[in-house]
Amino acid sequence: MVGRVAAETLAAYKQVPLVGVNHLxxxxxxxxxxxxxxxxxxQFPLVALVVSGGHTELxxxxxxxxxxxxxxxRDDAAGEAFDKVAKLLGLPYPGGPQxxxxxxxxHRDAIAFPRPLLPGTWEFSxxxxxxxxxxxxxxxxxxxxxxxxxxxxxxxVDTLVTxxxxxxxxxxxxxxxxxxGVAANSLLRERMQAGAQAQGKTVYFVERKLxxxxxxxxxxxxxxxxxxxxxxxxxxxxxxxxxxxxxxRSW
Numbered sequence: 001m002v003g004r005v006a007a008e009t010l011a012a013y014k015q016v017p018l019v020g021v022n023h024l025x026x027x028x029x030x031x032x033x034x035x036x037x038x039x040x041x042x043q044f045p046l047v048a049l050v051v052s053g054g055h056t057e058l059x060x061x062x063x064x065x066x067x068x069x070x071x072x073x074r075d076d077a078a079g080e081a082f083d084k085v086a087k088l089l090g091l092p093y094p095g096g097p098q099x100x101x102x103x104x105x106x107h108r109d110a111i112a113f114p115r116p117l118l119p120g121t122w123e124f125s126x127x128x129x130x131x132x133x134x135x136x137x138x139x140x141x142x143x144x145x146x147x148x149x150x151x152x153x154x155x156x157v158d159t160l161v162t163x164x165x166x167x168x169x170x171x172x173x174x175x176x177x178x179x180x181g182v183a184a185n186s187l188l189r190e191r192m193q194a195g196a197q198a199q200g201k202t203v204y205f206v207e208r209k210l211x212x213x214x215x216x217x218x219x220x221x222x223x224x225x226x227x228x229x230x231x232x233x234x235x236x237x238x239x240x241x242x243x244x245x246x247x248x249r250s251w
Contacts, residue, residue: 004240019222020240022248024050026217027179028061029224031204038220041204043175047168051160051188052180052212053079053094056124057248058167061177064224065251070167071122078156078182081126085133085152089145099149100185106146108154111136115159122167129155153187161191168201177204184211225251 011018028048032041047070048059056073076084079096086095091102113132116125133152137143160182168176176196182188183206196203210216228251229235 001242004242007240017226018240019226021218021221021225022246023213023218023221024055024057024248025065025067025221025225026213027052027206028059028177029064029221030179030206030210030214030217031177032220033207033210033216035207042177043202045171045173046175046177046204047164047171047173048177048179049160049164049183049192050180051078051178051182053077053083053182055180056126056160056182058122058164059248060167060171060173065228067248067250069248071124071163073124073126075125075127076130078124078126078160079180081130081156082182084130085149088130088134088137089148091145096182096185099153100187102146102149103153103187104146104150106144106148106150108150110144110147111151113151113155115155115162117159117162122163124159124163126156126159129159153185157185157187157191160188161195164192165195165199165201168196169199174200175202175204179206179211179217181212184208 007018027050032038034041044061044063046061048061050057050059054077056077058070060068060070062068082099083093083095086093086098091098113129116128118125129152133148136148164176164178176192178188178192189205192203
């Protein structure tokens with residue numbers, strides 16, 4: 001509510017349109033930035049992986065503002081899983097960078113944590129991996145923190161990359177976009193890039209400095225939405241209702 005009132009005040013003061021967007025759109029559009037400038041890099045149609053602390057989703061994106069949500073997480077988002085595993089290991093918050101730093105010193109095949117691929121759906125579920133780590137720590141008096149982190153990260157990245165590439169193949173698209181805080185993960189970027197290249201596909205990653213929530217991505221999403229309304233001549237609606245359960249909708 002505070003954010004909306006601030007935006008309404010600024011819009012009235014500056015005499016500019018007020019545009020409401022779903023912030024997940026921003027995570028995808030952030031892939032259009034390069035070197036701090038808007039380069040309009042995205043090519044369509046594409047499959048988008050939105051992967052952050054609160055969301056893990058796969059989208060089919062036909063164009064700006066034309067979305068179909070293929071699948072979401074049934075429980076923990078990827079970023080939540082990283083944070084919870086870090087907490088189990090006594091590592092500081094935020095957990096993602098801490099786990100990744102430890103993983104560099106460990107063996108990725110040391111522990112066989114599960115890959116919840118959920119065949120037949122595009123959904124995710126990471127609570128099982130988190131629980132598997134918890135049980136491993138409970139059942140082993142002596143552990144290698146780097147090995148646990150490396151094996152956990154391997155399972156997480158393997159799941160994200162496998163499902164994204166399968167979706168891209170299923171929907172016959174040549175482009176993939178990866179946005180959200182977890183998109184800064186080096187192993188995810190490396191594996192997604194390698195997998196996409198093997199299939200002749202192009203991956204657009206959000207720049208690391210814009211991977212977490214930021215004003216630039218929201219401004220770009222709002223600009224694209226306003227531009228679309230002007231180009232199509234469709235009535236423009238501000239759409240700034242406060243809705244914590246907002247669903248992604250095409251424009």
